Amino acid sequence: MNLIENIREAIKSVKVNLLRTILTGAIIAIGISSLVGMLTAIDGIKAQIAESFAGLGANSFDIRNKGQSGGRVVQEGKTEKTYPNISYREAMQFKEEYNSIGISTVFIPVSGIAELKRGSKQTDPNTRVRGGDENYLSIKAVKLEKGRNFSQMEVRYGTAVAIIGQEIQKTLFEPSEDPINQKITVYGRPYTVIGIMEKQGGVGQDQGADRQVLIPVENASRLDTRGTFNYRITGVASDPGKLDYEMGQAIGIMRKVRQDRVAQEDSFELTKSQSVAESLEEVAGYLRIGGFGIGFITLLGASIGLMNIMLVSVTERTREIGVRKALGATPLRIRQQFLIEAIVICVIGGIFGMILGIGIGNIIANFIGPGGFLVPWLWMFVSFIICIVVGLLAGYIPAFKASQLDPIESLRYE
Known part of the structure; x- marks a missing residue:
């Protein structure tokens, strides 16, 4: 009390x-x-x-060749087996089979020293050319300021169309010009501009994201005259809670595509982007x-x-x-x-x-x-x-x- x-x-x-x-x-x-x-x-x-x-892939995973750039894998000073690069056929076959689980994108960095032209104007030889499919922009969280994305038919048949960055637009086009449906030349080949990416910026002096051009991955594969391109795949889980399970399924699909034997180790690398999160x-x-x-x-x-x-x-x-x-x-x-x-x-x-x-x-x-x-x-x-x-x-x-x-x-x- x-x-x-x-x-x-x-x-x-x-x-x-x-x-x-x-x-x-x-x-x-x-x-x-x-x-x-x-x-x-x-x-x-x-x-x-x-x-x-x-949006940038925290619930996604990347598949690439073992050793990242092909060739021999070196561990503890010993040179081990040489693994072939992931080919365009293998990447597209994986994408087709993985579609029953979730979405994925196949892409390839073609070059970082390309030169683009339009009439008498041309860019410095530091333009990045990248091949991608219709899912690339959404999975990599790249937005368009103007225009449209690739269609499935353009990706399938390798139509000569391109999506360009902000710096390329400023270099090749006047401020009053509309780049959409205009022609530019990449590696001496004409491409029709169908989209302009939003400004992405960069770190320090590296503004590479704004001076890149994206072309259909099928079209990019035709530029591989020596057969050295190493295609990469990014898959997105249908649900964040199923990421590990669907990564296991992706490994099974890729082993089948690459024809890895039962007792053989994976001939590719799979990394989880969740490490960013x-x-x-x-x-x-x-x-x-x-x-x-x-x-x-x-x-x-x-x-x-x-x-x-x-x-x-x-x-x-x-x-x-x-x-x-x-x-x-x-x-x-x-x-x-x-x-x-x-x-x-x-x-x-x-x-x-x-x-x-x-x-x-x-x-x-x-x-x-x-x-x-x-x-x-x-x-x-x-x-x-x-x-x-x-x-x-x-x-x-x-x-x-x-x-x-x-x-x-x-x-x-x-």
Whole structure:
């Protein structure tokens, strides 16, 4: 019964000293909002990046020749078996059989030093020519600014059409010209421009993504005069949860296509793009640790402020404490009252801090990139526990000081 009475007295004291409660709660609210806000923003940004990576193939896998570029595989200083490159026929056969499971794309980097021409204009000999199919743009998350994608018929019959990057458009065409349905020359062969890729940018001075031209993979295979092209395949799982299962099926299909014997090792490599997402999670973990550390330091400052205000409160209420002790209140009950008061102030400030932190965190995350509204239930629970702990730590010293006051001296205090 005494505990319930103490709770009532603590709440009553909070109501009576409303301005002090608001100011003290504001200190805690700022600390909690910085903690929750930073962690919410990090989770929100991570969710947006993860969604972007999903479009870039975070739930996909790549199949390429063993050793990446064909030839001999060297392990532990020993030269092992030579594996033939994945041919165009093998890649397309895999794609056809894998269609019953999910979608895939077959592509080939033809050259990185090509020169494109249009009339008297020409590009520098640093243009990238790549062969791809109708699924390449969607699986590789490349968007078109203008025009259209390859049709299945154009890919099947190797029609002389091309999708060009922004830098090529600026080099070969005037700003007022529409490149769509215009002719350009690649390796001395005329191609009709059917699409313009959106600006992709690059790292440092490397703007290669904007100076590339994409042609149908069947058409690109005709440029392989020496039979050295090494085709690559990217498959996408029908469901992220089935990625490992469908990778196993892809291995079985590719072994059949490559005619690998039962006891023979795979003559190709299969890598999971999920490693990108795993790296993202690792980086997000470090960011959370940093955000938690900065928020905790802010909250530590808030707890010191709360302790200072509670110490002032003890001094102001010395006579009240003396009256309580004279009426039979034990040091334990006095400590309880001040601890409960500190916890109540922390919880009130913490609730406002959580609401403010969630709002700030989502605003920051959406400012960086549009996304949904994130409610971090885990961080809300953690911050609520932190509020109680901060109240206990910040209120204990003032509560202990109050419980040790001499009742006679307290009654004399003015």
